[in-house]
Amino acid sequence: MKKHVYLLIAIVVVAFVFAKVVAVLAFEDIKEGQALDAPMVPCQLQQGCRLGANTQVKSRAELKLNQPFYIELTTAEAVPEVSVSFSMVDMEIGYNRYKLISDDGKHWQAEIRLPICTLNRADYIATWRVGEQKYQTALNVNR
Structure with a gap:
């Protein structure tokens, strides 16, 4: 049972890190689109x-x-x-x-x-x- 809890915690941590990376990349793309070229x-x-x-x-x-x-x-x-x-x-x-x-x-x-x-x-x-x-x-x- 204890192994399942550790596995669940590991999955949540990996999912959080992945979501954070996606959010940072999306924000950088949006920020670039906020147009210093305008x-x-x-x-x-x-x-x-x-x-x-x-x-x-x-x-x-x-x-x-x-x-x-x-x-x-x-x-x-x-x-x-x-x-x-x-x-x-x-x-x-x-x-x-x-x-x-x-x-x-x-x-x-x-x-x-x-x-x-x-x-x-x-x-x-x-x-x-x-x-x-x-x-x-x-x-x-x-x-």
Whole structure:
């Protein structure tokens, strides 16, 4: 009976290590996809801005730490998927990606809450994925 317990413990440990390796590899792949190759676009979300020739994005209210805000993104042509993720320069804030929702592929929206920074920084960078296109914008976030 004791051998079965040790075998079960060994299986659980191996499964945990395997899951951890898979999670780390997946996170590294996702982090790489969070796009330093995307162009940085000047943007004031509260006033609205163009990410590209055919894409506009706007926040309904000012961005504040620890409070949700509502994003609206519009494209001239329908796209299959739109998402946004957040990062900071020289700061690992973990995986986060918000998928915006749409009924027609042209008008997208989402309620978003920024990841919390334990150092109380507010210099977020948004990486927008609009179909196959990627853009980055610096966010003005109030405390």
